[in-house]
Amino acid sequence: MNRREFLNRGGLAAVLLAGPPCLIPARALGAEGGVPANDRIGVGVIGTGLMGSGHVSRMAGDPGVELLAVCDVDRSRREAALDRARTRIARVAGDSPTRECAMYNDYRELLNRRDIDAVIIATPDHWHTLQAIDAAKAGKDVYCEKPVSITIEQGRQLADTVRREGRVFQTGTQYRSIPTVREVVGFVRKGGIGKVKAVFTILDPLAGFLRSERFRPYAEYVKADAYAKVYAPATFSLPAEPVPDGLDWELWVGPAPWHDYNRLYHINPSPGVVPWSFCEEFGAAALTWHLSHSTDVIQYAIGYERSGPVEILHPSSGEYPTMTCRYANGTLLHFVDHWGQVKELYHAVPADARLAGLFGGVFVGETGWITSMSTGGPIEGGPADIWDRIKLATREVNIGQNNHHANWLECIRSRQTPSSDEEIGHRSASIGHLAFIADRLGRSLKWDPVKEEFIGDDEANRLRSRAMRAPWRM
Numbered sequence: 445m446n447r448r449e450f451l452n453r454g455g456l457a458a459v460l461l462a463g464p465p466c467l468i469p470a471r472a473l474g475a476e477g478g479v480p481a482n483d484r485i486g487v488g489v490i491g492t493g494l495m496g497s498g499h500v501s502r503m504a505g506d507p508g509v510e511l512l513a514v515c516d517v518d519r520s521r522r523e524a525a526l527d528r529a530r531t532r533i534a535r536v537a538g539d540s541p542t543r544e545c546a547m548y549n550d551y552r553e554l555l556n557r558r559d560i561d562a563v564i565i566a567t568p569d570h571w572h573t574l575q576a577i578d579a580a581k582a583g584k585d586v587y588c589e590k591p592v593s594i595t596i597e598q599g600r601q602l603a604d605t606v607r608r609e610g611r612v613f614q615t616g617t618q619y620r621s622i623p624t625v626r627e628v629v630g631f632v633r634k635g636g637i638g639k640v641k642a643v644f645t646i647l648d649p650l651a652g653f654l655r656s657e658r659f660r661p662y663a664e665y666v667k668a669d670a671y672a673k674v675y676a677p678a679t680f681s682l683p684a685e686p687v688p689d690g691l692d693w694e695l696w697v698g699p700a701p702w703h704d705y706n707r708l709y710h711i712n713p714s715p716g717v718v719p720w721s722f723c724e725e726f727g728a729a730a731l732t733w734h735l736s737h738s739t740d741v742i743q744y745a746i747g748y749e750r751s752g753p754v755e756i757l758h759p760s761s762g763e764y765p766t767m768t769c770r771y772a773n774g775t776l777l778h779f780v781d782h783w784g785q786v787k788e789l790y791h792a793v794p795a796d797a798r799l800a801g802l803f804g805g806v807f808v809g810e811t812g813w814i815t816s817m818s819t820g821g822p823i824e825g826g827p828a829d830i831w832d833r834i835k836l837a838t839r840e841v842n843i844g845q846n847n848h849h850a851n852w853l854e855c856i857r858s859r860q861t862p863s864s865d866e867e868i869g870h871r872s873a874s875i876g877h878l879a880f881i882a883d884r885l886g887r888s889l890k891w892d893p894v895k896e897e898f899i900g901d902d903e904a905n906r907l908r909s910r911a912m913r914a915p916w917r918m
Contacts, residue, residue, distance in 0.1 A: 484507075485508060485562055486510050486559050487560065487561065487562050487563065488511075488515065488555075488562075489511070489525070490551045490554065490563055490564065490565050490575060491516060491567035491571075492514050492515070492516040492518075492521045492522055492524070493521060494714055495589060496521075496525065499564045500514060500525050500528055501528060503564065503849075506536075506849075510542060512543060512557065512559060513560060514547050514548075515549070515554045516547075516549070517549055517693075517696045518688075518691045518696075519549070519691070522548070529545045551567075560584060561584065562584055562585035562586065563586055564587045565586065568720050568726050568727060569593075569594050570594055570725060570727070571698055571699070572593060573593045573594070573598040573601070573602045573918065576588045576592065576613070579611075580613070583609070583611075585852075586611060587852050588616065591872070591876065592615055592869040592873050593873050594727070594877075594910075599870035599877075600870060602866060603867050603870045606865075612862060614862040615872065617736055617740035617864045617868075618849075619740070619846070622841060622842065622843060624823060624839070625741060625816050625841060627834065628745070628814060628823060629741060629745040631833075636830075637807060637811050637813065638812075639809060640746050640808070640809045641774075641775065642775070642792060643805045643806065644779075644780055645738040645779060645780070645805035647730050647766075647767060648781070651669065654668035658711065659708065662683075665682050675729065676729060676883045677724035677729040677880075678723070679723065684704030684706065687705045691705075693705045698913070701725045701913055702913060709723065718733065731876030734803055737803040738803055738804055739872045739876065742805045743871060749872075750871060751893045752893035753777065753891060754770060754890065754892070754893065755888065756889045758888045760887060763888075766778055766781070772893075777875075778790065783800065793806065794826060797824060798824050799815065799824065801817030814834070817841075818841045819841075851863050896908075
């Protein structure tokens, strides 16, 4: 019997009757808008970098949550996370009693705690699948940052394990939970622009990342110009540097192939998120940056969020000028380097159309077109009567106005399925993996989205998986 079951079955009454009278603050019993202590969800956060620190603040500030633990292999980060958690918990809790938030270096120690009901995983990509599977097997519900895997077979194993263990799983693709984006997705899904003929989204080449200022001192090792048309992450031989004091580098690398420490993998403090994402052993390039968000929204809108394409068409085939996925119903997903190519190469929207932002796509149907991007201004579309048809509450996309965490917490209580469950997370990541495999092989591929295998292509099928470094295994 877990903590909540014990309390719900009369354990609280037994404790109160067994001893002398005691004073319990009203907020602890649910008065004044508080949440009774026995109804709070015990949460631990694994990975406390820039993304993880945001999760720490979100959980510590939720009156329905008890943030019980933070975990990071970098001592400076976990200590900073613990200080942030304690400060925020104290401010939110007021006179309501709370248990102490602890910190850990090894996530397995956190998972051993029986009072932790759920975990948030915000570690580098190469850890996502293993930690999520370990958490599910330990009886924890899981919120996992995207992408949920760095190989197709990892994602499939994750989805199967979560279902088998009966856990509540939410992928961190929160853009689908923004009200305006949901309205656009629903409009497209219900035929608002007729049959969707094509969708466009950005797939960044690796060079854009490698040309940033942080890589300049390592130009002889990272030849950025060579990756101007390479989309998949790559392997780099960077020079070994001294491991910073307090960083458990052995555990940071974990199940990935060994690399000596270099600050480009783990910049501390980091000037931006995912510094390791260019390296295929640790990250997934554009899939890490924003593509998981885009594919999640796009497949949701076209009705393939639990499936996938049947072909990946490489530009070398001459059929389309950029990497393209074809779905069974004929819809095409074109990857472009920048939004100008939607007009210049495909002539899919008017020349004066304003296309900007990321985390979504441009949908082109029989009766119009519409965008779902965030960070680039309002939703755009045409023809002019499309706004009468869709009747948006607002065309502005407010990123902070999403209920993604709240949906996960609600589903932990109700045992319902969250908006971006394990299968959706796996299928969203798979699109990027498929594009990367086609990019590496330099040719088109046929894909069976049911069996999740390439048709008649042993070479491509071998790229669906990779071994883990001993002694790690799933």
